[in-house]
Amino acid sequence: MISIVYIVQGTMNSLDVPDDELSDSEQVLINNIPAVSLFRDVLFTRLFKTTRNTSILTGAQKTIELLEGHPVRFYELIRLEKHTFFxxxxxxxxxxxxxxxxxxxxxxxxxxxxxxxxxxxRNRVMQDRYQHSGEPISRHFNNVLDAINGLRDVCITDPSNKVPSKILGDARFYPYFKV
Structure with a gap:
């Protein structure tokens, strides 16, 4: 019988063994190498899972660290002052x-x-920083986006279309603000 090592390594083609000299079980094994490989990959990824998010700080702890930390660091990371965030x-x-x-x-x-x-x-960076998988990050991003959009009528106003008189009267800006 031909060794499994030769089959797994893909060296079966280099062997000088005609197809008629192979037993039925050997032929079936050779024909099903992709299926065996797929089964092995699925089996090992399911049985031997390892945790990707291994930071000491959880997302909640990271949030507390930012909220209780230095205001300049908060502003640089979030692009918003703490009181505005609250x-x-x-x-x-x-x-x-x-x-x-x-x-x-x-x-x-x-x-x-x-x-x-x-x-x-990107989502992958947020997964690492806040120690959540990609699905909750995307779901909560969309929830916050919808919530911000819900504040549009209350907090966000459209700019007026009125051109300030200082700009309107200055010839340098005339090509951009023709009346």
């Missing part, structure tokens, strides 16, 4: 646009959202 968080909670979940507070959801849009950070 006002936004409270406005979202009061209007019931956003609420705590079993595993994530409104503050953590909002921090992840603001960090993502403030620095154009």
């Amino acid at each position: 006002l936004l968080r409270d406005a979202l909670c009061e209007r019931k646009l956003l609420k705590d979940t079993n595993r994530m507070t409104v503050g953590e959801q909002l921090l992840m959202f603001l960090h993502t849009i403030g620095h154009n950070v």
Whole structure:
């Protein structure tokens, strides 16, 4: 019988063994190498899972660290001053646009959202920073985005189309603001 090692290594083609000299079981094994390989990969990834998120700080602890930390560091990371962050968080909670979940507070959801849009950070980076998998990060991002959109009528006003007189009367700006 031909050794399994030769089959797994893919060296069966280099053996000078005609197909008619192989037994039926050997031929079936050779024909099913891709299936065996797939089964092995699935089996090992399911049985021997290892944790990817291994940081000492959980997402909640990271949130507390940021909220209780230095205001300049908070501003550089979140692109918002702390008091403004708290006002936004409270406005979202009061209007019931956003609420705590079993595993994530409104503050953590909002921090992840603001960090993502403030620095154009990808989901994978947020997974590592806040120690959550990709699905909750995406779900909470979309929830916060919908909640912010819900504040549009209350807090966000469209700019007026009126051109200031200083700009309107200056010839340097005339090509851009023809009346």
